[in-house]
Amino acid sequence: MDLQAEYDNRARVPEHPAIIAGWQHDAVAFRDSWPETELGIPYGAGERERIDLFRPGPGDAWPVALFLHGGYWQALDRGFFSHLARGFLAQGVALAVPSYDLCPQVTLARIVDQVRAAATLLHRRLGRKMLATGHSAGGHLTAMLMATDWRALDPGLPPDLVAAGLPISGVFELEPLLPTTIGAGLHLSREDARALSPRTLPSPGLPLHAVVGGAESGEFRRQTRDFAAAWGGTAEELPGADHFTVLAPLAEPGSALARRAAAMALAIR
Template identity: 35%
Template sequence: MDWDDAYSNGAYIEGAEAYPPRWASEAAAYRASSNAEEDIAYGDGERHKFDLIQPNGDAKGLLVFVHGGYWMAFDKSYWSHFARAAISRGWAVVLPSYDLAPSARISEITEQVAAAVTKAAEHVEGPIMLAGHSAGGHLVARMACDGVLPEDVAARISRVVPISPVADLRPLMNTSMNNDLKLDETECAAESPVLQTPRAGVDVTVLVGAKERPVFLDQARWLSEAWSCDMVVAGGKHHFDVIDAFSDPDSDMAQMLFP
């Protein structure tokens, strides 16, 4: 099996190269038109910052949206417009950056996202929802595991939505990406959500596109089966547009998550 090809998304999405610049442009425009406070520090590192976008009036709760990029690409500035659905429905949204491989291991990135969620919880009261895309899907799933977040923060987590997550890291050891990720059996065992126990009482909904690469459909199914949680397969969606539901207040997913 060609593992690099199996986990290659852009090669199988028409116009894939246009997505990142479009995301960046739409995100910048949304930040400029919204009640956004940028670059709030949650740690000491240059990338240990998040943006907080507030709705009009008191927030019903907090959504933390964690970006993907195989733990090796992007930052918070590309994703602000994916807060639109939550904001329009009265939720505050935090979008964190984190260190990237190879300068950080995945286990360290998990710790950074936990620190970001913990700091964000100080800014907004009420329930906390976590959503993340691809590598971000892995990271929010890790937040749902026992012992990752402080107890007082973990107790506020109401729902976690891993979107096209990499829930089992072990296959990535067979890819050339592992030159930067530096995964080994020990880290895969500790960091793969499918091998961990989710916290009791947290609703988990796995979202994946019907037109994604087979391995991503497998990864979503593995997590759904391991955790006995719901899986939603979005018809007609691929790896890059499955997140569009979070920018559309009228999407079925938005209406389900933010009633």
């Protein structure tokens, strides 16, 4: 198997620069237009340790979802994804979008710690458990949050602080990345890759729905199927969607994906 071809999504989708530029344009326009927005909430001391929070209306009495961006842990930030809040807000769910530091400046284990800190800050601020969702690398981070032993981090936290997950085009087994150009920037040993692979971790027994594009590589589709089966969740392929267009329905309030995401967040008590 040509693992480089299977996992190099930018090479597989030559039009990706225009898609990513579209995300950025839409995100800026949304931030400028939505009144119930709080930008740059710190969850740590670092420059990128910030969260943007979008509420359906005044106050904090809203179900909440946490969206984790992709970029193979090496690119992008929260500022490209603000517009995804539209699909949540229309159904009464707040969306929080954090940035995190990037590899190789930090380790992947450090990024996992950062998103845990972001989720902890949201819980302490809003007093709510949450749905985690994320795209690509963010799908991996979604699963890592679901697998977290929150009581080990702080006995005062609920064990199901992240109470459900909806990873989109995630990577749940990291070892196949090691011989690729993507893996080169992660500086993972095989032992690190196994330890940070959700597929190798015990299922937390939480609601899980994993999504992947029907036009994505065989490996991405296999990983989604295998991970969902291992954790007792459900899996879905979006027909005709590639690794980048798979994210579009999340920003559309009437889409099946946006409705499912909001329903998962609304079901959390």
